[in-house]
Amino acid sequence: MPEQKVDSYARRLDRPVQQAVHDNSAAGTEKRYGSLAKDFTDADSLRRLAGAIRQHSIENLDTYLEQAEASLTRNGAHVHYAVTADDACRAVSDILKKAGAKKIVKSKSMISEEIHLNDHLATQGIESVETDLGEYIIQIDGDHPSHIVKPIIHKNRRDIARSFEREGLGDYNDDPQTITRRARDFMRGKYLGADAGITGANFVVADTGRLVLVTNEGNSRFCLAAPRIHIALVGIEKVIPSDSELTVLLNLLGRSATGQQLTVYTEFINGPARKDRPSGPEEMHVIFVDNQRSEILASNCREILRCIRCGACLNVCPIYRQATGHAYRSVYPGPIGAVLSPLLAGKNFKQLADLPKASSLCGACNEVCPVDIPIPDLLLRLRNKAHEEHLPSPGTPPMAGFGILASSPSIWKIAMKTGGLSSLVPLEKLPLPYLSPWLKTRTLPGWRGGQFRSWMKSRNKK
Numbered sequence: 001m002p003e004q005k006v007d008s009y010a011r012r013l014d015r016p017v018q019q020a021v022h023d024n025s026a027a028g029t030e031k032r033y034g035s036l037a038k039d040f041t042d043a044d045s046l047r048r049l050a051g052a053i054r055q056h057s058i059e060n061l062d063t064y065l066e067q068a069e070a071s072l073t074r075n076g077a078h079v080h081y082a083v084t085a086d087d088a089c090r091a092v093s094d095i096l097k098k099a100g101a102k103k104i105v106k107s108k109s110m111i112s113e114e115i116h117l118n119d120h121l122a123t124q125g126i127e128s129v130e131t132d133l134g135e136y137i138i139q140i141d142g143d144h145p146s147h148i149v150k151p152i153i154h155k156n157r158r159d160i161a162r163s164f165e166r167e168g169l170g171d172y173n174d175d176p177q178t179i180t181r182r183a184r185d186f187m188r189g190k191y192l193g194a195d196a197g198i199t200g201a202n203f204v205v206a207d208t209g210r211l212v213l214v215t216n217e218g219n220s221r222f223c224l225a226a227p228r229i230h231i232a233l234v235g236i237e238k239v240i241p242s243d244s245e246l247t248v249l250l251n252l253l254g255r256s257a258t259g260q261q262l263t264v265y266t267e268f269i270n271g272p273a274r275k276d277r278p279s280g281p282e283e284m285h286v287i288f289v290d291n292q293r294s295e296i297l298a299s300n301c302r303e304i305l306r307c308i309r310c311g312a313c314l315n316v317c318p319i320y321r322q323a324t325g326h327a328y329r330s331v332y333p334g335p336i337g338a339v340l341s342p343l344l345a346g347k348n349f350k351q352l353a354d355l356p357k358a359s360s361l362c363g364a365c366n367e368v369c370p371v372d373i374p375i376p377d378l379l380l381r382l383r384n385k386a387h388e389e390h391l392p393s394p395g396t397p398p399m400a401g402f403g404i405l406a407s408s409p410s411i412w413k414i415a416m417k418t419g420g421l422s423s424l425v426p427l428e429k430l431p432l433p434y435l436s437p438w439l440k441t442r443t444l445p446g447w448r449g450g451q452f453r454s455w456m457k458s459r460n461k462k
């Protein structure tokens with residue numbers, strides 16, 4: 001992950017990568033609008049309803065988690081709780097070791113990225129293969145996802161063809177169908193040889209103990225069908241009260257994420273195989289991961305736990321489109337990442353405290369969010385937290401100086417009269433220690449001020 005701040009990273013970015021992310025994000029936003037407007041006359045009411053459902057779920061998490069645990073156990077699953085990322089990784093490897101499992105297949109799951117599960121499994125001598133095509137390409141390239149729904153939004157088919165050639169998956173061929181067929185042939189062998197399958201879950205229904213998983217490639221289905229053990233890693237906030245809420249949430253998730261009416265594969269998992277239901281894995285484990293979520297729930301940014309990971313706020317964000325996902329130095333990029341990542345960092349909040357500033361506060365993220373999260377408000381609350389904790393603020397313009405200037409008409413008048421001199425000696429060349437950190441990362445436009453008063457005077461004379 002890069003060390004630079006978001007704006008510095010964006011400035012150094014390759015133009016083709018920036019263009020690819022920009023165009024793909026813009027296309028995602030267009031598709032979302034089309035799909036929502038076509039089917040709903042008042043999509044905003046639906047978003048507000050979804051927001052209320054998720055807010056109710058997280059505010060009653062203690063009740064619904066207990067209920068979900070009881071229902072899952074009744075269905076035959078084993079339920080575990082992990083307080084930290086390390087606890088979650090250990091819980092997975094302990095289950096695998098106990099079962100003698102050495103090879104696993106994995107479907108896409110943000111929480112496994114969050115806890116760096118693959119790195120942990122590698123240290124335990126366990127082979128973990130990502131089966132979502134995008135995630136697989138990220139894995140073989142040793143890269144990081146750049147979008148929460150489209151992890152390889154920053155790559156093109158020629159990049160992928162080169163990676164496949166390097167990995168021995170055939171000669172160079174950048175035809176998308178050939179790439180997909182080769183990946184499919186490779187994955188089939190991995191599914192059949194795997195001891196365990198690891199998935200996330202988009203929702204866990206408290207009253208039925210049902211896990212709901214959506215994918216577009218059907219890979220999670222294979223992860224469950226062939227191996228004898230299924231482990232689901234789930235953030236504690238994913239619990240919802242009952243199946244009826246799914247009608248609202250699934251309708252919005254597919255449309256917001258990919259502009260589809262419904263994601264291609266929507267799976268309802270009701271537990272491991274039983275006598276009366278012989279298909280499915282022999283053993284099923286659900287690991288509820290906290291990893292700072294309880295602290296977030298107790299904070300003034302708890303609304304962020306409503307998130308259903310659709311990625312719509314990334315697609316619409318002017319900063320994400322320019323900077324791309326890697327600029328956010330964390331698993332979650334874009335507006336959701338600018339809020340969630342510093343909060344998940346917990347005691348290390350300081351390391352990501354600049355992210356809430358990577359926003360123009362235009363409000364587009366809130367307008368598209370299917371669960372109506374007030375992201376701009378949360379960004380401001382986090383900026384305030386950074387201010388209260390006296391954290392360095394590299395992106396902050398020198399507002400105190402501007403405050404003096406703007407509140408004194410006579411000083412303002414002098415500044416406007418003399419501002420033109422800045423075109424003779426640019427500000428960044430002057431010895432201004434207070435301004436220099438801010439000026440170092442900016443190119444100021446040419447001076448155009450000071451004309452309004454004279455224009456007003458001449459107008460009044462007419």
Ligand code: SF4
Nearest residue numbers: 307308310311313369
């Ligand atoms: S914050 Fe809202 S728009 Fe962004 S990923 Fe989460 S649910 Fe989607």
